[in-house]
Amino acid sequence: MLGRHYLTKIVRGLLTIWIIVTFTFIALNLSGDPVDALVGDQASPEVIAHYREKFGLDRPLWQQYLAYLGSIAQGDFGLSLSDQQPAVSLIAAALPHTLRLGLLAFSVGLLLGIGLGIVAALNRNRPIDRFVMSFAVLGFSLPNFFLGILLILLFSLHWRLLPSSGDATIWHLILPAVTLGTHFAGTFARFTRSAMLEVLNKQYVVAARAKGVPRPRRVLWHALPNAAIPIITIIGLKLGDLVAGSIIVETVFAVPGVGRLLVNAVTSRDFALVQAILIMVSITMILANLAVDVIYTLIDPRMRAARAES
Amino acid sequence: MTGMTIAEPGEGKNTLLAVEDLTVGFRTARGYADVLHAVSFRVEQGRTTCVVGESGSGKSVTCQAILGLVPRNGRRTGGRILFAGMDLAAADEATLERIRGRGIGMVFQDPLGSLNPLHTVGAQLRETLRLHTDLSELQRQKRALDLLAMVGIPEPEQRLASYVHQFSGGMAQRIMIAMALACEPQLLIADEPTTALDVTIQAQILDLLNRLKAELGMAILFITHDLGVVAEMADTVVVMRHGRVVETGPAARVLSAPEAPYTQTLLAAMPRLDVAAPVYRQRSAR
Numbered sequence: 001m002l003g004r005h006y007l008t009k010i011v012r013g014l015l016t017i018w019i020i021v022t023f024t025f026i027a028l029n030l031s032g033d034p035v036d037a038l039v040g041d042q043a044s045p046e047v048i049a050h051y052r053e054k055f056g057l058d059r060p061l062w063q064q065y066l067a068y069l070g071s072i073a074q075g076d077f078g079l080s081l082s083d084q085q086p087a088v089s090l091i092a093a094a095l096p097h098t099l100r101l102g103l104l105a106f107s108v109g110l111l112l113g114i115g116l117g118i119v120a121a122l123n124r125n126r127p128i129d130r131f132v133m134s135f136a137v138l139g140f141s142l143p144n145f146f147l148g149i150l151l152i153l154l155f156s157l158h159w160r161l162l163p164s165s166g167d168a169t170i171w172h173l174i175l176p177a178v179t180l181g182t183h184f185a186g187t188f189a190r191f192t193r194s195a196m197l198e199v200l201n202k203q204y205v206v207a208a209r210a211k212g213v214p215r216p217r218r219v220l221w222h223a224l225p226n227a228a229i230p231i232i233t234i235i236g237l238k239l240g241d242l243v244a245g246s247i248i249v250e251t252v253f254a255v256p257g258v259g260r261l262l263v264n265a266v267t268s269r270d271f272a273l274v275q276a277i278l279i280m281v282s283i284t285m286i287l288a289n290l291a292v293d294v295i296y297t298l299i300d301p302r303m304r305a306a307r308a309e310s
Numbered sequence: 311m312t313g314m315t316i317a318e319p320g321e322g323k324n325t326l327l328a329v330e331d332l333t334v335g336f337r338t339a340r341g342y343a344d345v346l347h348a349v350s351f352r353v354e355q356g357r358t359t360c361v362v363g364e365s366g367s368g369k370s371v372t373c374q375a376i377l378g379l380v381p382r383n384g385r386r387t388g389g390r391i392l393f394a395g396m397d398l399a400a401a402d403e404a405t406l407e408r409i410r411g412r413g414i415g416m417v418f419q420d421p422l423g424s425l426n427p428l429h430t431v432g433a434q435l436r437e438t439l440r441l442h443t444d445l446s447e448l449q450r451q452k453r454a455l456d457l458l459a460m461v462g463i464p465e466p467e468q469r470l471a472s473y474v475h476q477f478s479g480g481m482a483q484r485i486m487i488a489m490a491l492a493c494e495p496q497l498l499i500a501d502e503p504t505t506a507l508d509v510t511i512q513a514q515i516l517d518l519l520n521r522l523k524a525e526l527g528m529a530i531l532f533i534t535h536d537l538g539v540v541a542e543m544a545d546t547v548v549v550m551r552h553g554r555v556v557e558t559g560p561a562a563r564v565l566s567a568p569e570a571p572y573t574q575t576l577l578a579a580m581p582r583l584d585v586a587a588p589v590y591r592q593r594s595a596r
Contacts, residue, residue, distance in 0.1 A: 211441070213437065225429075226426070300427070
């Protein structure tokens, strides 16, 4: 049944979240005492003890762990250690910035990457293919911080065309979105090219040509949907990179988003906030995977049939 | 045997397709090579012409060339392909797109691979009709139903909404035939259409093609390496080897009294029920 297929997926997703929560709990506890980072090394033992008690850090580790799991299950991710606000509301304030930048960058990457990939596939081994593929390799191998700083040097400092920090207007978003989008475009172009090359040689594309289907329709109606399965798989995986990429790009361009929040939380050992962000990221990834799975079945009737049987 | 009275190719005035001195070459990793050397033959209106030959003899490239479907590393370097008063070899892509599926329909060896797995069979049938006719959406749907009924597919309504993975090879080939004939072309090119099918299904498809040929009055250019199929289908036979036409003639004559040594060998290589061993003894004694 289709319902059971997705139920399994959701249960597996919850399991993944639990593993992530446990793992970060252990890793953060191994990395040192958060109160040290909070009060500094000049603090008196009384102050330290006060904070330890306040955050429940004086209890045995397993009690802390169970209490934490319990409150997470109720949707309570705790207070940020550094500014005493609920972790969730800090994330909620930063999330729109990340979403706006991320969606824009991802759209740039998708349109540019898939478009270039198709062009390259249709012109295989011709100069235009080589040019596009060189761009793609450059795009996905240039580190984000390097490309970001390069763009700031050129467009903000040298030509003074675009602002280099913040995200107040659409003009502010151009450079960070291009930085992050170029990386995605490179990856998507390579995958689209190889998927299209494989599909363009299929018998049904030849058969479509033999019955008089013009090339644009052959490419978009006959070939592209068949090439979409591997492309969508990569898109799902790259959503994870969106978070990783935004950490760097938000730092370079001083965008007050989740990525920068995470960097600050880690450096100040803000236990609750790091946990909450990681859980949010893993939920995003799980939802992305679920969405990819649903899209598969929308595209491919064979998968629909297989899912219905299993 | 039919086709006894057919004139030698080149003499008939009902010529539908004339391939003249067609030369096609391919650019490969080891340099440029001609795979067709001045191939010439004719297809008469309403008749079946079988092109027969071993693998690599150039049968498939010949029919690809007729529709301008030669792969990108191939090129026609000489000759003409005259169809309905037009030289297809010199035609541009837009002209060819109007001929493909409308003047000339084509079916392939692998029917399950020839249908797009992600679109319904009905959508692909209607696509052909939309490309070449002015029928409304409703009329296209009705025509698609009629076509499936014509090729003997039960429950056509339900079948139009099905995908290729829900069909057997024989059923898929019937659909390919329906699609190729959707716009009632004057010529059907069938490139080994039964090679991938079971023997019983093969016989059904051959019967279907013969029946439709009679009903619609089209000509068939049938590519095969199976002389049994040639005997079943052909009015005229074109024997090819190494990219050259070795022998052409009425089927009855070529099959009973082959002139070219290669045709004789080809016929001798066919297993026969009445003459068992000698054929092989003769060959191995050489």
